[in-house]
Amino acid sequence: MISEPFDPADEATWIARGRRPDHAAILADAWRRFPDLPNDADREARRARMRQRALALRPVMDAMSKAADAERQARNFAFTETRIASGKGDDRDRAILRARNLHRYDWDRAVRYASGWFAATAGWEPEARRGQGETPATLAYEEGFADGGGNRDDLFDTARRAYDAASLPEAQPVPTTGRPLPSTWPKPTDDPVPARWARRLLILGAPEAGWIRESAAAKIESPLLLPALQASEGQDELAIVVISSTGFHALQNSMPDAAAIESLSGDAVSFDPRLEDQLRSLLAGRDFDDILIAAQGDYLALLDLHAVALPLCRTMERTRNTLLQQRAHFRIWLDRGLMPGESLGAGHIRWGKAVKGLTGKLGEFTARYAGKQPGGGHRITVETPDGQLASGYVSARGEPLSPETVIGNRAHLRKAMASRLRAFGGATRLVANRAPDLLDLATA
Template identity: 50%
Template sequence: MIHVEKIPQFDPCSTATWLARGRAPEHAEAIAKAWRDFPDLAPTASPEDRMAHTRARVQAMKPVNDAIAAHSEAERQARNFSFTEERAVSGRGDDRDAAILRGRDRYGYDWNLAIRYADGWYAAHVGWNHCSPSKAAERPAYDCGFADGGGDVDDLFDAARRANRAAERAPISMQSRGAVRSLPSDWPKPSDRPRPTPWSRRVIILGDHPAAALGRGDILERYRKTGGRCGGHAIILTATKGFISGVTAQPEAEELTAERADELIASPEQEDRLRALLAGIDIEDILVALHGEYLRVLDTHSAALPTCRNRERTRNTPLQVKAHAKLWMDRGREAGSNVGAGHIRWSKATKGLTAKLGELTARYQGPAPGKGHLVSIEQDGTLAHGFIDPGGKPLAPTLIVGSKARLRDEMARALRLFGGATRFAAR
C-alpha cells in the first residue's frame, strides 16, 4: 500500500500560515485578521459583491503591506551601510566609501541620499563639473556633498581649479597595500571566456575542511583526477599548519575558527610559506576555492600571490561552488594539446539543443542508430570535415554520446577540440 502524505491546506485566516512563510509575528497577525474580516465570498455571490469584498480586504491590508515594505527597505539600507563600513575598516574601501559614511554620520542621510552626497563629494574632489541628479529630492544631498568636496557652482573657474588640485594631490592614506592590490575576496567568479591554460601554469587554493569551500572534498578529488595528474599545483590552507602543499595533504577534522584565523593572520611565517609554495612556478591562472575565515586569512597574506592573467574565486551556494570549479577545471589543458577558447552560447533545449563557438556549431541530432545520442559538429551549416588535432589525427564531425546527461559536457568538449584544431583540407 502506497502511503500518500497529506498536504496541509492553505488557510490565509491563520496566523501560523503567514509565520511559516517568513512574515514577522505582527505582520502575520495583521494579514490573517484582514482575511478573517474580509474572507472570499462563496462562488454563488454576485461578481460585484465579490470584487467589493476583495477591494475592502486589499484596503485593510495596505497598512501592513506598507509596513513590510518599510521593514525590507530598512534592512536593505542596514546591509549596505554594514558592507561599506566593513570595507572601510578592512582597508579595502576608497574615498567614495568614506564619503557615504560621512553623509550618514554628519547629516543623517539614508542610503540613497548618502550615495548622492558621495556622488557630489567625489565629483568636486576629482575635478568634475557639477551635475545634479534628475530627482529633485536628491539634489540637496548632492549639492551638500559637492560643497563639502570643495566645489563652488558660482565660481566660473571652479572646475579647472579643482582639476589642477586633483592632479597634484597625493594618493589617499586609505590606499594601503591591501587596497592597491586586488584581494582574492574581490576576484570575479570563474567563466568560460578566458583562454585554456596548460595545467603546469595553474594553481588552485583550497581549505582543509568542508566548511572552507562548501564541498572542498569533491573539488579536490576532481582536481587530482584532472589537473593533479597533468602538472597542476594545489595549495591547502589548514587550521593547524596554515598553508601547505596539496600533493600529499591529508584531510583534517579541525575547522578554522576566528581565533585561530587571527593567529594565522598575525604570523608573518604564513606569507613566507605561501610565497615559497608558489616560487619557481610560471603562473597564468589561479582559482581560490575558499570562503569565511579561510578567505580572510588568504586576503591578509595575498601579497604573496603573483599578478597573472586570470585570478578567480568560487562563491555562493555549494552547487554554484562546484559549477564554478568545474568551469575552471574545464579550461585546463594538457601539455602539447590545443583547445579552442571563448564563450559557448547555448540554445534552448526545446528548440533543439545547439552550442556555438565562433563559426563552429555542435548540434544534437537525436537518438543514434542502435544506441546512444548523435551529435554533429558543423561549420557554416555543413559537417566540419578536414580538421586534425595537434597529433595529426583527423577529427570526426559526428560523435555518439552514451548518456543524455553528458550531452552538454561532450558537446562543449568537442567544440573546443575543433576550435583548437587545424583545418588541412577544403570541404
C-alpha cells in the same frame, strides 16, 4: 538555570543573578528592612511598604543606570574610533572625537557639538533657538557651530559659509590597489584562454580539501572538490595549496594528519609575516597563467591578508555562492586545462534553446544535438557555417577529428558538445574541400 528558591533578603541571591557585591548588599538590606507584608494586610499599608522599599533601592538603581549609560557611551566612542581607524569615518565622526578630547564632552553632547560644527562647515543655517533656555545640549551645539566658523551675530554669515563650502575642491578619489584581493576576483567562466596544467594554481580551503574533522565539517557547508580534481587529466602537474588553521600547505597524495586539523575561527584570522613567507616558498620557482581560489569565509579572509605573496597572472578567479554553484565553477575551471601538445579553442560558447534541439556555437563551428541513435546513444554533430559536417580537421597532435560523436548519457550532452567545440576550435583544417563520395563518382 537557577532552580533554588528566590530569597531577596540574601546577598548571594543577587550576586548569583549578576549583581555587583556592593549593589547586592544594598538590595538585600532594603528587602530585609522593608519585606513584603502578608497578603491579608491592609492595601494602603502594602503600598506604603513598596514605596519605602523603592526609596531604599533608589541609590542602587541610579548607580546601575549610570553604569549602563557609561557603558553605552564608551561603546559608541569605541565604534567611532574603529570607523576612523579603518578609513570609513567621516568629518562628523572626527568632530565627535574632537569634542570628547578638547571639551571633555560625553557622547550626547559630543554628537550635538558635531552637528553644530558640521552645519557651520557645510554652510547651513544654524538651528533655531527655542524658548526653553540653555541646556548642555544646546551649549554643545553652539560650541561646535562656533568652532566650525559660524557666527550667529553676523547677518551675512550663512551666505559667506555657503560660498566657502561650495568653493572647496572635491576630495580626490582614493586610487585602487594594483593587486586585487582574492575576495574580489570574479567567478570562473569559459571566456579566458585555456592554460596548461603546469602553469595553473589551485588554492583550496581546508573544508574544500577535506582536511577538517568530521564533527567540525558537519558545521561548515563547503563542497568537497578533490574527487572532481582527481578524476581530471593533468592534475599531477597542477600546483595545489591548502589553507588551514595552521597556515598554507602543499597538497600531497597522503596526509596522515589531515583529519586532525581544526577549523579556522575568525579570531585566529590575522596577518603573520611567517605565513606570507610560507606562501611565497610554496610558489617559488613556478610561473602561472591561471589561478583559482576555492575557499570561503575565514579561509578566504586569511588569504586576503597575505595576498601580496600571490603572483599576478592572466586569469585570477574564485568560486562563490551556493555549494552547487561552487561545484559548477570548479568544473568550468577544470575544463580549461590543457595537456602537453593539446590545443583548444578559447572563448565563450553561445548556447541555443534546448527545446529546439540543443546547439552550441564557438567561432565558426556549431555543435548540434542530432537525436537518438537507433542502436542506442545520442548523436552530436559539429558543422561549419555552410551547414556541412566539419570534416578534414586534425588536432595539434595530428589526430583526425570526427565531426560526429555518440554519447551514452544525455545528462552529459552539454559537456560533450563543449568538449567537441573546443577541440575543433583549436584544430587545423587539412582538407579544404569535402572529398567526393565514391557512389557519386560511380554514378557520374
